[in-house]
Amino acid sequence: MALWRIRATVDDRPGYLSVLTASLALRSVNILAVQVHTTEAGAVDDFLVDAPDSMTEAELLTAIAKGRGRDAFVSRAEAQGLVDQPTRALALAGRLVHDPDGLGEALVALLDATEVRWRPEPLTTRPGYEAGRMTLADPAGGSFEVLRRVPAFTPAEYARAQALIELSGALRRGDDRATLLLPDGAELVVRAATMDDLEGVRGLHARSSAATLQRRYLAGGVPGDARLARLLEPAAAGRTLLALAGDRVVAMATLLAEGDLGEIAMLVEDDWQRRGIGTALLRRVLALAEQSGFAALTAHTAADNVAMLRTLRRLGAGEADRDGTMASVTLPIPGHTAVGEQAPV
Template sequence: MALWRIRATVDDRPGYLSVLTASLALRGVNILTVQVHTTEAGAVDDFLVDAPDAVGEAELVAAVQRGRGRDCWVARSEARGLVDQPTRVLGLANRLIRDPDATGEMLRALLGADEVTWRAAPAVPHGGVGAASMLLTDPTGGAYVLRRRVPSFTPAEYARAQALVELAATVARREADRVTLVLPDGGEVAVRPSTADDLAGVVGLHEACSARSRQRRYLGGAAVPTPSRLRRLLEPRRGTTLVATTGCGAAADPVLAMANLLGEGDEAEVALLVRDDWQHRGLGSALLRRLLGHAGRSGYAAVVLHVQAENDPMLRTVRRLGRPTSIERDGALLTVTVPLAARAEGTGRPALPRQADATARRDRSG
């Protein structure tokens, strides 16, 4: 017996697949796996079969044609083809997470492409697929071009490949957010995106902060948030959370600060919590700048901060950004909006954070 891959198009009508499989069965061909790719021309059926040694390529093609199949492609396969497609894709994704620079290699392995190249700029806005070529948009810029003489690419293969490219871009962005910051006083901290494993460290951060620091962060109270709420902050549905730690940045290292970027429509809300003994060292400013950079790369139009009018340290941090800023006041609460599309003209000095400081001074003076 020998393993073969067979790909053929059949009319997407009830019973037509059974006619094809019956034609193969008459020649002693055992179907091991089958995938169905829906296309405008019909259903493209991809088989892995075990055929008698006496059955060759020409006879397999003839069997497909007698079974109402067309555009038939047949090639010998190996035992590794027995791995089902979802398992294979997950394996490639796992390898890609460990090495996002291997995107081209993973695409070649996924689709058996003859050629994979990367272009600095996409040829079309949103990619596309043809019979012998495929264009995949790289979210980080540029595009991957894949070519395969046979068999023809299908829309389902395009969707899998584009998902793999987007996964690589996500991993690359996360790695870009993993840095060691050198603070103005010479101190060093590791900054990285948070995970669920950081829950214990973030709880410890909140417990080490004063009630005043927690109240400034959460506005409504000084209690330590529940574990369920902190888990949602560590892995937000939209946005990102950064943690600053001592040591090499492992989950077991003490957490010194947490910075949240939570997406809502075309804006994202930003909030910071820095351990009391690490405040006034430039850590909050560094984290805020990184969040703004992430928000800009993610396509948000602006970031919003809700700040108590008496919170001078946070207002100074916003002013140091050197960006045009608008402020709305509701009682003792200021809503600070930082547009991401353009910077202030002229001197480049922020237009409105100084108003916030003036407002804070008026509050203190009564």
């Protein structure tokens, strides 16, 4: 026997589902799981079935047509498809609790999407879906575009995705402490810094190479305790986030306030670089800046710091302004007019 996924639309009238299931049963197709999605076009029935090994896709489509099913989609399925959708959604919600930044990956798994694109710009239209495209607002700023060639999205799938989005937003608005799961399986704790972290931040600087410190501070060297204290608890709306492996501080991201503009800076210990920590911290800092009402963020780094510049561009930064060995970039805040532009009247 072989597992298949079937999706077909039938008239939302009494008895029509039984006609479709009877047509499949006559061909020895065993229905293992079924979901019904109500749409304006009718009831969209989603089956996971066990069919004879000799049965072809064409034969399944014929059986669906004889059972009054239309707009049919048929594809081979794997054993993991036996997990019901509520269990699958709860498992993905559990993953988000430990990694709120894993929303894009969770949407791929939830919707069997072929691609999920994150954009730094907020949606200019209402979130929604059509055929193989779904758009969702990211609670951390920006938006998601979810793509799937077939089958078309349904209202139930959009509702599930929206619920996952709302959960992610609630997690981000809550306690700053979160578990960050890296692609290589390592786990870090991300939280806001306090003055009690001075010794841990000293250790981060002591373990960082001269080249890493040069890219962070431009002038090089290790800042003294007075400056580190100002970075741990910045004035006004500033914040500093730390990433910890156990009790060891391995990265820090700082947001400094200058009126309605903010400045961001990052330091990641050499052995932890290029593992996704910087991107995760910068996304959190961008969300904090949006919540605090900043108009834009700037970042100054060494002109040869290719990894940092690439990460900033990925998050929506424009082209870097170079001044000798230093590069400066601007990150727009979603929902705010870009610096230097005039808001529409």
